[in-house]
Amino acid sequence: MAREPHSDPDGDGFGDRALAAGVAACLTALVPVIGEFIAAPAAALGLTLGLIGIHRIEAGRAIRVVPAAVGTVLSACAALVVLVVLVATYTAP
DSSP, X not given: OOOOOOOOTTTTHHXXXXXXXXXXXXXXXXXXXXXXXXXXXXXXXXXXXXXXXXXXXXXXXXXXXXXXXXXXHHHHXXXXXXXXHHHHHHSOO
């Protein structure tokens, strides 16, 4: 008999929070001057929460994969944008 995934009431919370952090990181990554200071921590938080959410899905403790995956991808994209902006602005001529 196939085992059904067990989901506690907040089982998908990590994925939802990862999605929110990823969206916030993407929106603030392109803001001049202060964007890097907001987007970098939000991207790190989104990546961490997204990977935890994906691990919980694989372990059967959560059932919604889309928010965790999208939050992880958005956070990675925002981190890449922040990295490119920092390299472009702080490289010596």
